[in-house]
């Protein structure tokens with residue numbers, strides 16, 4: 001069996017979901033619309049009444065909080081402003097933020113000040129993690145990573161968020177993220193994430209504990225070999241072509257299209273074929289199995305953002321119509337998967353082949369076929385868990401990346417023009433190939449940059465299973481940790497003009513950005529041993545779809561479309577869809593010249 005280390009391109013992994021939603025009580029005070037503008041420290045302070053409290057506050061409560069009756073808006077502002085903090089403020093943190101931008105001399109001074117200020121540095125057993133305490137009602141309900149960003153600007157790279165008896169560590173420091181995900185990854189489990197997703201993923205890669213995970217990762221990673229990924233590129237092309245046909249009809253009829261749901265269907269069709277050679281055909285049909293997949297996905301998202309786990313209450317579980325629907329949907333999917341496994345086993349038995357590292361059946365290049373052909377000695381239940389995990393992991397993430405990429409592009413005609421120029425000259429009207437992936441450099445940079453601004457998922461979840469040292473802080477076992485990739489990717493300490501969509505920040509002749517060459521200040525696919533196994537698959541899928549769509553159409557927000565705001569499930573969704581007007585590009589000529597090759 002080929003070990004993980006033997007296929008470095010595809011090695012690694014992650015987590016998909018989030019546990020609490022923090023809501024700002026009024027839209028007007030919510031930074032979400034704003035999340036698209038930059039809520040820096042200065043603006044936070046100037047826009048809201050800022051009352052800071054020192055660590056000498058009695059009972060750990062902010063001074064003044066008992067005597068004042070805060071209005072809802074004030075309360076939201078107070079959380080963002082750090083009113084609930086026990087952290088000190090002063091000149092040193094301000095200087096550090098400023099200095100970090102004037103490299104390299106500033107970097108040295110910044111590190112010096114970090115030591116003085118007690119930032120991430122050498123261990124100090126007595127140091128206390130800054131605490132942001134707040135009223136849960138003040139923050140429950142909206143995409144939770146938005147208020148976390150404001151809190152990060154105030155409290156820094158690691159702080160504690162308390163909700164009654166429950167406490168979470170919020171990490172936004174690349175060095176600490178690297179420590180948790182890579183350097184000392186054995187000290188961390190998937191924690192709440194595994195508990196929530198167990199009902200659908202069982203002991204699949206995302207949720208599995210370390211013993212099962214190690215075995216399954218070694219079995220699955222080799223299935224995503226280069227020949228497989230090359231075959232997938234033609235699958236991406238065909239699925240994108242089907243979407244083009246749909247968009248072409250909408251454009252002829254002058255109909256607006258909801259791109260988020262179309263991208264979701266496109267990526268479901270792709271992942272079904274890629275993982276177990278099943279054609280959901282969801283771009284054309286709305287059959288029972290497609291509905292079942294969405295029922296289960298929505299349930300996973302609902303559970304990950306729900307405060308009370310009603311699905312665990314025995315009577316409720318049996319009586320609730322929603323839970324009954326989920327149980328039925330799961331049964332349908334499981335039966336379908338079992339059936340596919342049986343059929344595939346039979347075909348492998350009948351096939352005359354010699355298994356080798358780059359084994360692939362031309363008619364069925366799926367991961368399932370590879371696993372069975374490799375003689376993977378595993379129970380049907382484990383195999384089903386693995387397939388289900390790959391289905392979920394590879395579906396919503398890619399759909400979300402495409403959604404936010406097209407949203408970003410709709411505001412940047414200059415970038416679209418550059419993108420179209422590249423695609424016109426490299427692809428013209430033909431389907432992309434594996435060789436084209438190296439040439440579509442600007443298209444790749446657009447995806448890299450979209451993943452920076454909208455990481456999917458925006459937060460990675462871990463739980464410490466041993467005591468550990470995070471920067472200067474000691475933590476015990478049992479700490480629930482949210483690594484905010486969103487914060488790291490938008491940190492003014494890490495990025496110039498962090499909030500702007502600027503694919504040019506990644507030089508075309510430079511390496512593809514990843515967590516290693518960006519030292520964990522960019523980690524869209526996680527990092528360390530549990531990094532995404534589908535990073536290359538997903539990047540190529542997004543590049544192919546983006547290239548094929550912008551080659552043929554221009555996209556603009558539809559007239560009267562609802563404002564695009566964010567909400568969280570496993571990934572970042574829009575609250576009301578991405579309604580767009582699609583028009584055929586006048587030049588160069590489009591769709592009819594495409595020759596559609598069938599992939600059975």
Ligand code: HEM
Pocket residue numbers: 012013014015016205206217389390393394395397398401455456457460461523524525526527529530531532533534535537538539
């Ligand atoms: C743009 C699309 C994608 C993004 C942004 C993405 C992101 C991630 C991230 C951040 C993680 C690490 C989670 C953690 O550390 O907790 C992860 C893990 C994982 N991803 Fe992806 N992913 C994408 C597509 C895919 C695809 C297409 C597949 C399958 C073909 C896939 C399969 C997995 C699996 C199995 C894991 C768990 C690996 C392990 O724990 O060993 N992902 N992904």
